[in-house]
Amino acid sequence: MNYIDGFRDPDAAARYRVTLAQLGQELADQGGRACFMEVCGSHTMAIARFAIRDFLPPAVTLVSGPGCPVCVTDPGYIDAAIELAGQGKIIVTFGDMMRVPGSRSTLAKSRAAGGWIESCYSPVTALELARAHPEREIVFLAIGFETTVAPVLAMLDTARRSALPNLTLLVAFKLVPPVLAALIADPELKIDGFLCPAHVSAVIGANAYRPFAENHGVACVVAGFEPLDILYGVEGLLRQKIAGRATVDNQYNRVVRPEGNPVAQRLMDHYLMPAAVSWRGLGVIPASGLVLRPEFAQFDAEQRHQLTLQPGRPNPHCLCGEVLKGKIRPAQCALFGVACHPDHPLGPCMVSSEGSCAAEYRFASGVTP
Ligand code: SF4
Structure with a gap:
């Protein structure tokens, strides 16, 4: 065993x-x-x-x-990332984000149309691109829950200490x-x-x-x-x-301590502060996100380019909002497995492997992991 x-x-x-x-x-x-x-x-x-x-x-x-984390990211955030790609920025993102629908398009379609959009497994990719392309601005799509925040900030910390001027974050961190x-x-x-x-x-x-x-x-x-x-x-x-x-x-005390990880918490406190942010399907929730503190505005793509993240328009037929609130099971969406499936996702819950719709489709259909 x-x-x-x-x-x-x-x-x-x-x-x-x-x-x-x-x-x-x-x-x-x-x-x-x-x-x-x-x-x-x-x-x-x-x-x-x-x-x-x-x-x-x-x-x-x-x-x-x-x-x-991908599922709760507001479509307006995808819209902003696509806009930055259209302005010639190099966008770096975790792969799951590529096919998540914004209000009108996806990052994958933006890349097919000529945008420079890199998918990555680690935020360090953004650092490497910033060093390799000093003439271009690199925008890292900083989404996710508390888990993802510290590795992204560690990357930002390195960029700041290396005085890299061409790396910014488009921040949409969420708190549980x-x-x-x-x-x-x-x-x-x-x-x-x-x-x-x-x-x-x-x-x-x-x-x-x-x-x-x-x-x-x-x-x-x-x-x-x-x-x-x-x-x-x-x-x-x-x-x-x-x-x-x-x-x-x-019950997970083989990994989780009562006080958590103080090193990660200190890093988060240093760079970020709580803010009201928009969640897909749940709307704006007070103090439910983290944004960069004003003293780090030069690393904030939103501030640097006078962007304001606006709530976007999800597909009106997609019920991801209800799925994310636990009000319906994925199979209760009329599109589940018919118009919407992993090869042709209409909502984020069918894109990410961690999305409820994708998980239910994958395992209910007998496909093994
Ligand atoms: S099945 Fe597709 S369209 Fe329906 S809620 Fe899930 S992701 Fe949205």
């Missing part, structure tokens, strides 16, 4: 099925039901891949939330705790607990959810990505629901 196999043990999973069934019956006997939400694209993918919903008792629903609060405030949603994202929690720490859990009375469990991690996480949420508790339970 290796390290991963231990968390994929079928016998242990069968025992979880029994435990969850007993707890589900206990909840049902109380006249209760529970709705839990996972807020992490990697959880969404693992839940679909390992058919975790098949392990849940009838009294428990597990819905997917806005955990895919504020979006959880926005989801709880939605009267159409009744979420009893969150399966908190593992990678994000490694940065912000499990304690970051304590004010949220206490103020909103919602259970939070930090869980890893393997099937037994997720089943254990759901068990923890269910036990809190039955006991009427709402606390933070860190």
Whole structure:
């Protein structure tokens, strides 16, 4: 047995099925039901891949939330990136962004039309291009949750210390705790607990959810990505629901510390400050994003080029907004698997491998990872 196999043990999973069934019956006997939400694209993918919903008792629903960083990026951001490419800037982006629809087009189409748009696996690519092409401005598309922020800032820190004048960021960083609060405030949603994202929690720490859990009375469990991690996480949420508790339970303590990663947090505090930002499908949420501090304006593509990120216009037939809020499952969108599929995505949730629509399409269709 290796390290991963231990968390994929079928016998242990069968025992979880029994435990969850007993707890589900206990909840049902109380006249209760529970709705839990996972807020992490990697959880969404693992839940679909390992058919975790098949392990849940009838009294428990597990819905997917806005955990895919590409999916929550507003179409107006893509529009701005395409505009910068049209002005001759070299755009560097994580590959998932290439096919995400903006209001009118995508970065992939902009590249086909002659824009210089590089997809990358690491922000360091932007640094290398800035050094290789001092005559051009390199704009790195700085999107993502707390997980992605520190590596991007480490790259920016190197650029600043190297006095590279031709590298900027188009910033659309998002924060997880504020979006959880926005989801709880939605009267159409009744979420009893969150399966908190593992990678994000490694940065912000499990304690970051304590004010949220206490103020909103919602259970939070930090869980890893393997099937037994997720089943254990759901068990923890269910036990809190039955006991009427709402606390933070860190079940991924082999990676996540209560205080998180102080080095990454210091870097974030140094360069960034909170701001109200627009989320695809969820609108503008106060203090739910991070922007560059004024003293670093020379690295801010938005300020340097007098751009203002405006909310864009998503495809009116795409229901990604409802999918991202957990109000519908992907298959409830009439376009799912018909007009919209991974080879021809109409919305971001079908583009990214971490998107709910792509995960459901891929694993429900029997394609193995
Ligand atoms: S199936 Fe396609 S069109 Fe429908 S919500 Fe998902 S991404 Fe949008």
